[in-house]
Amino acid sequence: MNEVSKTESTKTIQLPSQESAIALAGDREKNIQTLSQRTGAVLVLRGQELLISGTEKKVERAYALVQSLKPFWEEGKNVTEVDILTAFHALDTRQLDKLQDLQQDILARTRRGEVIRAKTFRQRQYVQAILNKDLTFCIGPAGSGKTFLAVVIAAQALLNSQYERLILTRPAVEAGEKLGFLPGDLQQKVNPFLRPLYDALYELIDAEKIPSLMERGVIEVAPLAYMRGRTLSNAFVIVDEAQNTTPAQMKMVLTRLGFRSRMVVTGDVTQTDLPANQQSGLAVAKKILGNIDGVAFCELTAQDVVRNPLVQQIVAAYEKYEN
Template structure:
């Protein structure tokens, strides 16, 4: 028994969490099994400062409430309190803030310095310390001062689950293909094992067909001649995506893919088709996150809110202008059928009778995305467009955020995902996009 205890003690690590972890997942406090969790007191201060933030305030308050529940239960948090059923503990660290343990270039007196100092001083005392952060620069700083640093992955999916494209390829008999074209549906054994709404490219000796797996596990024919607001799908993925976007029974559609694959154009045209032609919704609402290239937030730009949003809204109008005439664009705007808003406006709203597009969703943290989805009201549809290779929010890793949401929801009858692969932009843009894909972490 004593040997087992000694081995457990030797394997026990001290995880120092920064604020970004709790803003991504307040329940992170309970996710470290038998290990010790240390919160530098400055993290509490930063959570307090974020309490009324339009996007992150909800999660800051959730983390503070969880800490307060522990305080009520155990009396104080400056000494280790038990967490979970595996022997883990948590404490708020009031000491170990002496920055002289850091190289002189890191003694800046800011909050990052205080968190790094706590981790470095605990490591110097013999603790097996790992600094955990969602913030890429923070992890780089920690490594630079000799600390083990890890990205928080508690709410992320596993590496083996990141390849879901929403498409599959199967070989079928020519007679089965004929049945699909004649009846519109086909009972296919291979399809029963696939998630609902997976697109299928079916190959036979006499030709090919497109279909998708329905909630009944039958294969339903996807017609190549479907159009939305005048555009047709060019590739198999685009045609399946268009079929899903125009299906009122699918409430959430995720469109992934690199820049130039047509995600935004398909979503926008499907929305306008649903609003103007089919009259299934009253308006199209496009939400864009407030991150520019490099992670700059909207608040740093001068001018009024409409002036600040202009560059973000212009991307939507550029897409629309390339698809239709200026007269049609003017009509859409005059009739109030299209809104482009910052994502901060979604909290507190319930979006009824709307075709909602969340553009550039790869820059949103998982909890923010779930908040967005919770705002969707009656008779509304939401489309997430994303390219995980172009994340502008440094707190969002490649394997969390929208990727984790896709993995959680795939297979549900209300949800569908398709990754688009064929670039519709110029050869130059396609080349540069491919180069960026190879260097982005």
């Protein structure tokens, strides 16, 4: 018994406010449970006091993780499961200094004043690639932030007058439907395909202003087929759902890039809607362009999924099944 008691340790963290305690604990204390399960220490939140107990090694690990999340809970900002997983990765790989940079690097603020930032190290690498390369490819599963982050950076650049136009495009080959069979004019036909791009735009730009910007050609949202024959100069171009392009379509859109322009191509090669015998232009581009200077390829994984935590588990389960 004496031998066991020597290894036992306890630490206490006094949280500054009730808001900080709620921010750290998460919904129904889910964060406390996650920290306990992943460190092996026992974490108990009593009011504004967090008690950590267990073996010295486990307590030190849990204590370091909670402290690494201090920039969030100290100000009453909700700590997410992704924040916790990123903190674990930073601790295990001795990158806690980089974690602070990640937490403090704000990309933009929404119209509601909420902070937008990369939430994982791979997302941050993706953001840096967009900012430093004329052409960036990002391949990753649903919910990993590949489209949202690109639109946020593009919209911010447009608002800062770094580019004259923001062009959002994607192939319209969802669920076997063709544009000609959908009701309405062109804009009404393509809206269902381009809704995710609009959703990200609305986070930064008032919904009332977007129609005016579109009428003036400052923001253009169009199916990929409408890019043919054009030169896209002084523009920030985002090609979404690129796994549904054919190699010919991919070559076509990449060669539209003009002077003073930047392009981001995103997609998930595991979710192609092309015919079974048709190669994905995104997969082919990765093979052909991987060694060209000025072109960046970023890959996000299930660990970068920032939607409902269940989505992360779904993506991981499908990856395991398909491999």
